Amino acid sequence: MLTDAETLRYSRHLLLDKVSETGQLKLKAATVLVIGMGGLGSPVALYLAAAGVGNLVLADFDELDVSNLQRQVCYDTSQVGLHKVDAAKARLSELNPEVRIRGIKKKMSAMQLGMEVGLADVVLDCTDNLESRHLVSQVCHRQSTPLIVGAGIRLEGQLMMFDFSQPDSACYHCLFPSTEEQALNCANSGVLGPIVGTIGSLQALEAIKYLVGLPSGIKNQLKLFDGVSLNWQTFNISKDPACPVCSGHGTN
Amino acid sequence: MEQIKISINGEVRHIAANTNIAQLLVEIGNAEQGVALAVNQAIIARSEWPAHIINHGDEISLFQAIAGG
Numbered sequence: 001m002l003t004d005a006e007t008l009r010y011s012r013h014l015l016l017d018k019v020s021e022t023g024q025l026k027l028k029a030a031t032v033l034v035i036g037m038g039g040l041g042s043p044v045a046l047y048l049a050a051a052g053v054g055n056l057v058l059a060d061f062d063e064l065d066v067s068n069l070q071r072q073v074c075y076d077t078s079q080v081g082l083h084k085v086d087a088a089k090a091r092l093s094e095l096n097p098e099v100r101i102r103g104i105k106k107k108m109s110a111m112q113l114g115m116e117v118g119l120a121d122v123v124l125d126c127t128d129n130l131e132s133r134h135l136v137s138q139v140c141h142r143q144s145t146p147l148i149v150g151a152g153i154r155l156e157g158q159l160m161m162f163d164f165s166q167p168d169s170a171c172y173h174c175l176f177p178s179t180e181e182q183a184l185n186c187a188n189s190g191v192l193g194p195i196v197g198t199i200g201s202l203q204a205l206e207a208i209k210y211l212v213g214l215p216s217g218i219k220n221q222l223k224l225f226d227g228v229s230l231n232w233q234t235f236n237i238s239k240d241p242a243c244p245v246c247s248g249h250g251t252n
Numbered sequence: 253m254e255q256i257k258i259s260i261n262g263e264v265r266h267i268a269a270n271t272n273i274a275q276l277l278v279e280i281g282n283a284e285q286g287v288a289l290a291v292n293q294a295i296i297a298r299s300e301w302p303a304h305i306i307n308h309g310d311e312i313s314l315f316q317a318i319a320g321g
Contacts (some may be wrong), residue, residue: 040321128321151318158318175288176317177298186320196321222288222295224315235290235313240297 002028006098010052023212024052030211031055033120035136037084038062039186039196040126040150040203042074047204049092049099053211056092057116059104060084071186071193110135117143122210124203125149128186134179137172140164141246147172148206150199153189155227157199160237161206161218170220174240195227256308269308273301282314289314 002010002021006028013019013027032053034041037060048056064072064087066080079087085103092101108116117123117139125136125147133149140147144164149172151158162169186196206216224233241247254269260280267276273289273296289296290313296304306312 036321038321126321128319130317130319133317133319151321153318153320156318174297175295178317189320191320233293233313235293235295237295238297240299242297242299 006052009096009098013051018214019212026212027052027208028054030121031057031119032207032211033057033059033116033123034126035059035123035132036126036128037072037074037088038068038126038128039071039152039191039193040200041124042072042088043197043200044124044126044150044204044207045088045092046074046095047201048207049096049101051204051208052096053099053208055100055102057102057104057120058085058088059108059116061105061107071191071196073193073197110139113139114143117145120145122146122148122207124207126200126203130176130179133172133176137162138245141169141171146210148203148210150196150203152196152199153186153191155192155195157195157225157227159199159202159206159218159223159225160221161210161216163216163219166219168220168239169246170237170239171243171246173245174243175222175237177240177243192227195225198225198227256306258306258308258310258312260312261314267306271306273304273306276306276312277301287314287316 002024010024013024014021030053032048034044037058062084064075064080064082064084074091075087083105085105089101089103123140123145125133127133141164146164147162149160162171220237222235222237255266256269257266291310
């Protein structure tokens with residue numbers, strides 16, 4: 001049962017047939033792991049905390065830099081120099097004191113990441129480098145934990161969901177098998193804030209839908225967003241039968 | 253040699269019939285790492301590039317992984 005205060009706070013959810021009290025209680029019981037608290041992680045964490053996700057685990061080893069503020073909307077100028085997870089925790093606790101927030105300030109080893117993924121109902125990849133993206137996908141696949149991946153650069157965004165609870169799910173490696181670091185990141189290519197805002201908001205939407213039991217429209221799909229034309233392209237991702245991560249041919 | 257008409261990221265091109273994806277990428281000088289490729293909105297896994305023959309009218313999309321966030 002929701003308390004009276006929760007019924008008031010989440011009244012706009014309770015009006016939705018597809019959420020209702022049942023869905024709100026699922027959100028309250030849920031644990032979500034957000035990896036990366038930058039331009040994607042900011043809207044993700046704000047929306048999930050506002051929605052009443054009961055347990056948020058935020059991972060980022062960076063401190064807030066003034067150049068982050070142009071797109072990382074979770075933070076204030078007065079917080080520059082703080083660890084992002086501490087700054088986020090302060091902001092999110094103000095937004096919704098009922099949410100339990102735990103921060104991870106150190107770069108996680110594969111083993112620690114495995115433990116954290118094991119505690120989560122769903123994982124959101126909001127990282128800024130390919131090495132982390134490959135590792136997160138590999139660990140989520142191994143633990144059969146659904147993964148919602150967002151990325152943004154310049155005026156382009158990418159969004160995908162891998163439901164690793166399903167044996168036929170493709171993985172990040174099926175799509176981008178190269179683990180070589182690419183040059184395209186926000187620090188060297190630039191990005192408009194609303195690009196990561198758009199993609200991060202959709203990651204949060206997919207997470208909420210997953211937690212309340214609504215089907216995802218983007219399983220095994222890659223959505224490409226063009227911020228110039230505002231066009232979306234959709235591509236179907238098939239499991240690569242030769243994938244060393246998810247097809248049982250390699251080190252996994 | 254028989255030619256077929258395809259598009260790559262929206263631009264029309266003519267290529268030799270019976271070209272596979274790996275050959276196409278060499279031909280257009282775009283065989284670099286980090287590239288994903290779709291034919292008619294279906295991603296083709298890299299392991300299948302040498303065996304996948306491109307057909308007349310195919311729409312090829314090439315794009316890179318984005319790391320930023």
